[in-house]
Amino acid sequence: MNLEQPPSMEGFLSFFIYVVPFLIFVLSFVTFAILAERKVMGTMQLRSGPNRTGGRFGLLQTVADVFKLLLKEDTIPKDADRTLFKWSPILAFVPAFMVLAVIPFTKHFQFADIGIGLLYYVAISSLSVIGIVTGGWASNNKYSLIGGMRAAAQMISYEIPLVLSIVGVIFLAGSLNLNTIVGAQQSVWFILYQPVGFIIFYIASVAELNRVPFDLPEAESELVAGYLVEYSGFRFAIFMLAEYVYMFAMAAMTTVLFLGGWHPIPYFEMIPGAIWFAIKFSLIFFSLMWIRFTFPRIRGDQLMTFAWKGLIPISIINIFLTAIIYEILS
Amino acid sequence: MLRTEEMILNVGPQHPSTHGVFRLILKIDGEIIHEATPVIGYLHRGTEKIAEDLQYTQIIPYTDRMDYLSAMTNNYVICHAVETMMGIEIPERAEYLRVIAMELGRVASHLVWWGTYLLDLGSQSPFLYAFRDREMIINLLTELSGARLTFNYMRIGGVKWDAPDGWIKKVQEFVPYMRRQLAGYHELVSGNEIFISRVKGVGKYTKNDAIAYSLSGANLRSTGVSWDVRKNDPYSLYDRFDFDVPVRQEGDALARYECRMAEIDQSLKIIEQACEQIPSKGPVLGKVPRMIRPPKGETFVRIESPRGEIGCYIASDGSKEPYRIKFRRPSFYNLQILPKLLKGENIANVIAILGAVDIVLGEVDG
Numbered sequence: 001m002n003l004e005q006p007p008s009m010e011g012f013l014s015f016f017i018y019v020v021p022f023l024i025f026v027l028s029f030v031t032f033a034i035l036a037e038r039k040v041m042g043t044m045q046l047r048s049g050p051n052r053t054g055g056r057f058g059l060l061q062t063v064a065d066v067f068k069l070l071l072k073e074d075t076i077p078k079d080a081d082r083t084l085f086k087w088s089p090i091l092a093f094v095p096a097f098m099v100l101a102v103i104p105f106t107k108h109f110q111f112a113d114i115g116i117g118l119l120y121y122v123a124i125s126s127l128s129v130i131g132i133v134t135g136g137w138a139s140n141n142k143y144s145l146i147g148g149m150r151a152a153a154q155m156i157s158y159e160i161p162l163v164l165s166i167v168g169v170i171f172l173a174g175s176l177n178l179n180t181i182v183g184a185q186q187s188v189w190f191i192l193y194q195p196v197g198f199i200i201f202y203i204a205s206v207a208e209l210n211r212v213p214f215d216l217p218e219a220e221s222e223l224v225a226g227y228l229v230e231y232s233g234f235r236f237a238i239f240m241l242a243e244y245v246y247m248f249a250m251a252a253m254t255t256v257l258f259l260g261g262w263h264p265i266p267y268f269e270m271i272p273g274a275i276w277f278a279i280k281f282s283l284i285f286f287s288l289m290w291i292r293f294t295f296p297r298i299r300g301d302q303l304m305t306f307a308w309k310g311l312i313p314i315s316i317i318n319i320f321l322t323a324i325i326y327e328i329l330s
Numbered sequence: 331m332l333r334t335e336e337m338i339l340n341v342g343p344q345h346p347s348t349h350g351v352f353r354l355i356l357k358i359d360g361e362i363i364h365e366a367t368p369v370i371g372y373l374h375r376g377t378e379k380i381a382e383d384l385q386y387t388q389i390i391p392y393t394d395r396m397d398y399l400s401a402m403t404n405n406y407v408i409c410h411a412v413e414t415m416m417g418i419e420i421p422e423r424a425e426y427l428r429v430i431a432m433e434l435g436r437v438a439s440h441l442v443w444w445g446t447y448l449l450d451l452g453s454q455s456p457f458l459y460a461f462r463d464r465e466m467i468i469n470l471l472t473e474l475s476g477a478r479l480t481f482n483y484m485r486i487g488g489v490k491w492d493a494p495d496g497w498i499k500k501v502q503e504f505v506p507y508m509r510r511q512l513a514g515y516h517e518l519v520s521g522n523e524i525f526i527s528r529v530k531g532v533g534k535y536t537k538n539d540a541i542a543y544s545l546s547g548a549n550l551r552s553t554g555v556s557w558d559v560r561k562n563d564p565y566s567l568y569d570r571f572d573f574d575v576p577v578r579q580e581g582d583a584l585a586r587y588e589c590r591m592a593e594i595d596q597s598l599k600i601i602e603q604a605c606e607q608i609p610s611k612g613p614v615l616g617k618v619p620r621m622i623r624p625p626k627g628e629t630f631v632r633i634e635s636p637r638g639e640i641g642c643y644i645a646s647d648g649s650k651e652p653y654r655i656k657f658r659r660p661s662f663y664n665l666q667i668l669p670k671l672l673k674g675e676n677i678a679n680v681i682a683i684l685g686a687v688d689i690v691l692g693e694v695d696g
Contacts, residue, residue, distance in 0.1 A: 215452065296451040297453070298528065299676065299679070
């Protein structure tokens with residue numbers, strides 16, 4: 001879409017023509033991502049996962065779950081802050097969805113090719129913590145309050161290594177534009193130039209997504225469900241949707257920044273870029289699941305130590321080394 | 331003005347990590363605990379009072395429901411107490427069957443502990459692995475006793491019935507399988523960096539504390555005290571088997587973990603030996619009078635359950651019901667140290683400490 005033109009009826013209409021199918025695409029992705037996760041989890045845990053609703057493979061399980069959640073009674077705790085309680089799922093969901101606009105899925109399939117795409121992504125994605133904190137606060141429940149506070153501490157801490165780890169990529173590509181960044185990986189993917197950056201980005205993104213081993217805000221065995229304790233029905237569904245859309249965005253971003261986006265590996269150029277993107281993206285997505293089913297949860301203080309004393313110094317060193325080596329070689 | 335206040339956090343009785351209906355009232359400042367008050371009794375059924383109106387054989391099914399994760403040891407302790415009072419001889423085959431059943435129960439109980447402890451620490455998969463293997467033990471015990479959990483298998487003077495044909499062979503096949511699985515579990519969890527960082531140095535207490543609080547089982551052995559009733563005060567046939575008592579010195583949650591994992595190995599060793607030594611034929615019920623009336627007097631016996639030292643005190647007035655019966659339920663005693671351990675800890679550690687104690691609420695509440 002051309003962002004330079006003034007607002008007009010055509011622009012408005014084209015917004016719907018492009019965005020609504022994309023929205024449906026992402027939602028159906030989330031539907032099947034949840035199913036895939038449950039299936040993979042089942043396989044890893046010696047059981048079969050969903051296998052009733054929608055045929056042998058439980059293809060409609062998530063759809064049924066969503067309908068069930070949508071039809072449930074809308075409960076709000078008596079002493080909750082009603083306004084905030086109602087708004088926080090939306091506050092969590094909107095940023096997760098907004099970041100999808102700048103991700104270049106293929107050379108041509110991108111909604112907003114803005115010059116500072118990467119900065120936009122980082123800035124908007126850091127907003128989603130607000131929804132979680134307000135949700136935890138507004139529920140007027142001690143467990144959700146603790147969960148919300150943990151989420152705030154964790155997501156703000158891990159935002160820093162996340163941003164620092166991509167500075168190396170920006171150096172190498174010489175641009176904040178995501179299309180240019182992918183273009184710069186035509187011959188060599190940045191995972192080879194920036195292995196340390198990739199690892200830090202990956203760890204920080206797991207922490208940003210609140211997944212095991214960094215699932216402290218939800219910590220089922222300690223805080224029951226953390227900030228989600230009082231949420232049920234469609235508000236809970238929206239929180240979960242936000243989480244999975246954010247996961248979609250993070251996996252897509254990892255692909256774009258480090259795995260060469262839609263670029264094929266040599267000699268396999270005949271396979272279209274969209275499929276390459278999907279393959280790389282699925283690998284990242286699968287590894288995120290794999291980690292979830294393997295590791296225990298780490299403790300809050302260990303989490304903080306790991307971010308501030310481990311990831312942040314390493315990522316700063318990585319920036320300097322990248323800069324020096326880049327200067328020497330070019 | 332900015333100020334912080336203490337918050338009272340009520341954990342349980344319905345909370346995923348309290349292993350039943352245990353309740354903890356925590357006074358917290360941020361995530362740091364200032365005071366912890368355990369509240370128990372939600373599962374109290376008055377077993378000991380009910381038992382006063384029951385004949386001795388009728389008490390056995392009630393003991394199944396105390397420590398429901400290892401009902402065999404509970405069965406044994408009441409039978410053992412009555413047998414001691416009456417001086418009943420138990421046929422050898424019955425005694426071997428009892429030992430095999432008890433040790434299988436110990437392995438099953440430790441497997442449940444291992445799975446749920448990892449679940450408490452946030453790792454989902456080990457739980458299902460543990461339950462797969464426990465299921466095999468449960469199947470074996472079902473074949474033996476007819477029940478999955480509340481076996482009611484032992485009788486005063488022996489066991490209910492003999493093992494079905496080929497059962498011993500199945501147990502012998504299970505032992506190497508379990509050894510392989512155990513090695514896999516060590517590979518999966520015991521060396522995991524995150525797991526070690528969660529349990530190392532957590533919930534630490536000294537040898538003296540452990541003795542002062544009357545702890546037993548792995549909770550005691552993790553502090554360097556080598557005390558196992560099977561070894562130190564042998565009952566049943568335990569003096570015939572060659573096994574070690576795993577002891578650790580550190581006294582933290584990791585030490586308790588290591589102790590229990592090593593105990594699984596030792597139990598397998600005992601099962602293996604018992605399966606070889608068991609006489610292939612013979613009676614399984616000794617000469618027992620039709621009506622069980624222990625002589626007037628009192629007795630106390632103790633055995634080693636997976637959770638610690640389980641004891642049974644019986645005061646008899648010579649009638650067919652006990653005058654007073656009292657169980658020393660190890661979970662209840664092991665729980666005493668919790669308020670001391672939780673003081674000054676992080677909320678995330680509550681679960682790691684409570685889980686490492688290994689309580690069964692049916693036993694705590696009696």
